[in-house]
Amino acid sequence: MTGSPRPVAADPVSAPRSPARGFPLGTLAYAALVAVAVFLAATTPFSGYVLNILMQAATYAIAVIGLTVVLGLCGQINLAQAAFFGIGAYAVGLGTVDLGISFWLCLPIGLVLALILGAVLGASTLRLGGHYLAMVTISFQQILTLIMINWIPVTHGPDGVPNIKRPGLFTDGQSYLALCVLVLAAVAYAVWRMPKTRLGRAMRAVRDNELAAGVTGIDIYRTKVMAFAIGALLAGLGGGLFAGSFTYISPDQFSFAESVVFLTMALLGGVGSPVGAVIGTGLLILIPEWLRFLKEIPGLYLAIYGLAVILIVVFMPEGIWGFLGDQVKRLRPRKAAPRAQDLTLTQDAATAAPVLEVEGLSKHFGGLKAVDEVSFTVTRGGIHALIGPNGSGKTTTLNVLSGLYTPTGGRLRLNGRDITRFAPHQRAGSGLGRTFQNIRLFRSMSALENVVIGAERPGNGIVAHDRASLEARARAALAFVGLEARADEPISSFSYGHQRLVEIARALAGNPVLLLLDEPAAGLNSSEKVALTALLRRMAAKGLTILIIDHDMTLVSDVASHITVLNFGRRIADGVTATVLREPAVIEAYLGQESTEGPGAGLKTDLAPA
Ligand code: ADP
Numbered sequence: 297m298t299g300s301p302r303p304v305a306a307d308p309v310s311a312p313r314s315p316a317r318g319f320p321l322g323t324l325a326y327a328a329l330v331a332v333a334v335f336l337a338a339t340t341p342f343s344g345y346v347l348n349i350l351m352q353a354a355t356y357a358i359a360v361i362g363l364t365v366v367l368g369l370c371g372q373i374n375l376a377q378a379a380f381f382g383i384g385a386y387a388v389g390l391g392t393v394d395l396g397i398s399f400w401l402c403l404p405i406g407l408v409l410a411l412i413l414g415a416v417l418g419a420s421t422l423r424l425g426g427h428y429l430a431m432v433t434i435s436f437q438q439i440l441t442l443i444m445i446n447w448i449p450v451t452h453g454p455d456g457v458p459n460i461k462r463p464g465l466f467t468d469g470q471s472y473l474a475l476c477v478l479v480l481a482a483v484a485y486a487v488w489r490m491p492k493t494r495l496g497r498a499m500r501a502v503r504d505n506e507l508a509a510g511v512t513g514i515d516i517y518r519t520k521v522m523a524f525a526i527g528a529l530l531a532g533l534g535g536g537l538f539a540g541s542f543t544y545i546s547p548d549q550f551s552f553a554e555s556v557v558f559l560t561m562a563l564l565g566g567v568g569s570p571v572g573a574v575i576g577t578g579l580l581i582l583i584p585e586w587l588r589f590l591k592e593i594p595g596l597y598l599a600i601y602g603l604a605v606i607l608i609v610v611f612m613p614e615g616i617w618g619f620l621g622d623q624v625k626r627l628r629p630r631k632a633a634p635r636a637q638d639l640t641l642t643q644d645a646a647t648a649a650p651v652l653e654v655e656g657l658s659k660h661f662g663g664l665k666a667v668d669e670v671s672f673t674v675t676r677g678g679i680h681a682l683i684g685p686n687g688s689g690k691t692t693t694l695n696v697l698s699g700l701y702t703p704t705g706g707r708l709r710l711n712g713r714d715i716t717r718f719a720p721h722q723r724a725g726s727g728l729g730r731t732f733q734n735i736r737l738f739r740s741m742s743a744l745e746n747v748v749i750g751a752e753r754p755g756n757g758i759v760a761h762d763r764a765s766l767e768a769r770a771r772a773a774l775a776f777v778g779l780e781a782r783a784d785e786p787i788s789s790f791s792y793g794h795q796r797l798v799e800i801a802r803a804l805a806g807n808p809v810l811l812l813l814d815e816p817a818a819g820l821n822s823s824e825k826v827a828l829t830a831l832l833r834r835m836a837a838k839g840l841t842i843l844i845i846d847h848d849m850t851l852v853s854d855v856a857s858h859i860t861v862l863n864f865g866r867r868i869a870d871g872v873t874a875t876v877l878r879e880p881a882v883i884e885a886y887l888g889q890e891s892t893e894g895p896g897a898g899l900k901t902d903l904a905p906a
């Protein structure tokens with residue numbers, strides 16, 4: 297921009313990262329763009345008609361950006377956005393007209409009301425999720441519409457509220473439009489930055505993979521409620537400004553149909569970004585204006601309008617900005633990654649208790665005793681294997697350990713602390729890390745971002761939670777599994793085996809007290825298995841305690857010092873590796889009636905699922 301050539305770094309690997317260089321430049325450019333837009337809004341002599349369209353677009357866009365947060369970032373549906381929009385609008389309308397309060401006081405009142413109602417609605421329904429959430433938000437929307445129409449003494453009923461006051465400095469249309477544009481720009485900026493914040497990352501993680509988010513230490517429920525409340529707040533903000541734009545509001549402007557319009561705008565523009573929200577809002581407000589000349593022929597207008605929307609959605613499923621943004625990203629040059637540090641893992645040696653104590657653990661699914669009174673103890677340091685034929689209850693045990701299933705009976709202690717009643721994110725917070733049998737990564741993120749979420753684990757003990765420390769930690773974890781060079785690539789570009797490694801790095805980054813690995817060798821080719829064995833050894837050498845499930849007996853007998861064997865949900869053996877592998881019950885469980893050879897025969901091979 298300045299015309300002076302950028303200094304070429306002698307060593308691109310250790311060159312300072314760009315935050316000091318890239319980010320403020322973008323922000324400055326954005327600020328300049330906003331200043332121009334605000335200036336144009338304030339000074340261009342628009343006709344009253346155009347002015348109305350622009351004010352509607354600006355205030356609607358704020359509410360649609362609310363959907364970017366709740367639906368785009370967090371993946372939760374909200375079909376009551378118009379109701380929250382109405383709450384902000386009525387706060388400004390009734391406040392300035394009936395109560396004679398200043399606009400500047402009414403607006404925040406509306407925001408707080410929308411925020412509280414959003415939080416309450418979210419808190420009471422987000423545990424349900426999916427279709428229920430959609431149903432409940434629709435009901436909320438309908439109830440609010442009924443209140444606006446029928447509570448006549450307060451809301452003025454269907455007649456609506458006329459003569460709404462604008463704030464002192466912004467009484468004429470031009471300056472008020474400038475105010476709306478300024479607020480829109482600020483909101484768009486905040487939401488644009490959001491995905492890279494801790495809360496934003498948590499929201500994306502919940503959207504991408506709830507189970508994985510929970511076991512990585514994210515409070516799923518709290519994250520969803522926050523997203524929902526922020527979405528409602530932005531709708532309230534848009535609504536408050538909307539009331540001032542038209543100085544007249546009525547219930548039909550905040551009906552369910554409008555909620556659908558908001559949703560369509562978000563999906564059309566691209567729900568993943570505030571830019572999409574602005575594009576979608578602009579288009580849906582402008583297309584009807586462009587098609588005005590068709591109004592002579594009844595029906596044709598609606599048909600073309602509907603067709604245009606369908607075509608866009610079909611050919612750009614990620615919305616218009618989702619489509620354009622991808623092209624832009626492809627053009628952007630890749631930054632050189634800084635050199636990764638060595639990964640530190642600290643073990644809490646203060647407590648003498650074993651790392652994990654499992655006592656009489658049971659998990660029944662109806663009549664099926666998937667896990668039946670299983671007890672074992674994992675001591676500090678080294679690798680403990682949990683083995684058994686397919687369907688013997690290994691994964692179920694791990695799911696109970698990490699809190700995804702509530703046990704039917706039994707107790708769990710981690711570092712001497714009873715965690716039996718803990719939620720998954722609380723167990724993660726106590727130091728339990730895990731990977732899944734069928735890999736669960738956050739699909740929309742880069743490898744680095746996945747691992748940053750792991751590093752963010754509450755109570756990890758060694759990682760400062762500023763962005764630079766988290767990224768350095770994540771790079772160190774990726775370097776440990778050998779993927780440092782590919783840190784910034786999207787998850788989809790990794791092979792199956794490498795995705796496994798990213799998942800392990802994600803857990804390692806959180807400095808776990810105990811790492812649970814569910815069949816890490818499954819689906820790997822033989823050279824990948826060799827590499828995995830080496831990785832397991834290096835982790836153990838760092839003093840990490842690992843509980844591993846695997847079918848591959850070569851791998852298990854190579855790395856594990858201790859083995860617990862399950863069969864039909866019951867513990868059939870437990871002890872030092874060499875001894876356990878010789879026990880007749882174990883050989884029987886694996887080989888059935890065909891075990892005519894000597895003790896331990898066949899166990900050195902890769903056993904097929906029973
Ligand atoms: P493993 O990991 O040892 O192969 P699992 O723990 O996955 O075995 O399964 C143990 C048994 O529990 C199997 O019979 C399986 O079908 C059953 N099971 C596992 N999860 C569920 C569930 N969510 N609902 C009902 N049955 C289940």
Ligand code: MG
Nearest residue numbers: 690691692733
């Ligand atoms: Mg399993």
